[in-house]
Amino acid sequence: MGQSDRTRSGSKSTSVTPNNWPPGVVYLHQPCYSKRLQTDAAATLTFSKSDLPSTEEPRKCKGPFANVKITPIFVPSHPANGQSGLFAAQHLPPDTFILPYIGYVHGPNDLDENSDYDLSLDRELGIGVDASKMGNEARFINDYRGVSAAPNAEFRHVFVDVGKGRVEKRMGVFVLSAGKSGKRAKGIEKGREILVSYGKGFWTERMGADG
Numbered sequence: 001m002g003q004s005d006r007t008r009s010g011s012k013s014t015s016v017t018p019n020n021w022p023p024g025v026v027y028l029h030q031p032c033y034s035k036r037l038q039t040d041a042a043a044t045l046t047f048s049k050s051d052l053p054s055t056e057e058p059r060k061c062k063g064p065f066a067n068v069k070i071t072p073i074f075v076p077s078h079p080a081n082g083q084s085g086l087f088a089a090q091h092l093p094p095d096t097f098i099l100p101y102i103g104y105v106h107g108p109n110d111l112d113e114n115s116d117y118d119l120s121l122d123r124e125l126g127i128g129v130d131a132s133k134m135g136n137e138a139r140f141i142n143d144y145r146g147v148s149a150a151p152n153a154e155f156r157h158v159f160v161d162v163g164k165g166r167v168e169k170r171m172g173v174f175v176l177s178a179g180k181s182g183k184r185a186k187g188i189e190k191g192r193e194i195l196v197s198y199g200k201g202f203w204t205e206r207m208g209a210d211g
């Protein structure tokens with residue numbers, strides 16, 4: 001882990017950031033909510049633990065995450081060569097919750113259309129999580145296209161226990177299920193890159209912007 005020191009009101013505080021964390025990007029332990037997020041929209045993201053469906057478990061999670069590694073990529077054939085990716089630091093079985101995707105939580109009136117790190121949190125309310133300027137290790141997850149035949153992970157909603165009997169809806173990164181035929185039963189082996197599908201829309205928009 002790297003160390004970053006901050007001085008506030010004359011006192012020195014030390015916060016731990018993961019290895020290879022880029023300078024200039026804030027490492028977050030919890031989401032940063034936009035002040036412009038409507039109160040009612042924000043309220044839908046946090047609610048009483050007793051209202052959580054019985055099929056969902058409230059989770060505890062705090063970074064840095066030892067199960068993953070941010071790794072600079074120096075492989076000419078990799079489409080994100082020269083950038084970084086997120087790799088498994090241990091074997092991750094199917095359906096494992098790997099880590100949350102956190103960042104700047106914003107509404108439709110506060111959207112950076114040029115961000116490549118913006119993930120939808122609530123489509124109906126237009127709430128997204130943008131990790132371009134602040135986030136955690138999950139911001140380094142690349143798309144599988146050009147790297148592998150298929151993704152090995154996906155985004156799912158998670159409910160995080162934030163204390164005082166409350167839970168918060170966030171996005172989480174999970175290993176894909178084994179599948180009916182068990183073809184993904186191995187999960188993600190240690191040292192493998194964690195890859196999701198950004199969805200066709202991400203790449204269509206990007207191609208539109210480039211050309």
Ligand SMILES: C[S@@+](CC[C@H](N)C(=O)[O-])C[C@H]1O[C@@H](n2cnc3c(N)ncnc32)[C@H](O)[C@@H]1O
Pocket residue numbers: 079080083084085116117139140141142143144145146147
């Ligand atoms: C959320 S970031 C992923 C982390 C990024 N590689 C980094 O080091 O900050 C998304 C950006 O990564 C790059 N990227 C991710 N997957 C890619 C892929 N399969 N092909 C080409 N570029 C990819 C693109 O530049 C994309 O805009």
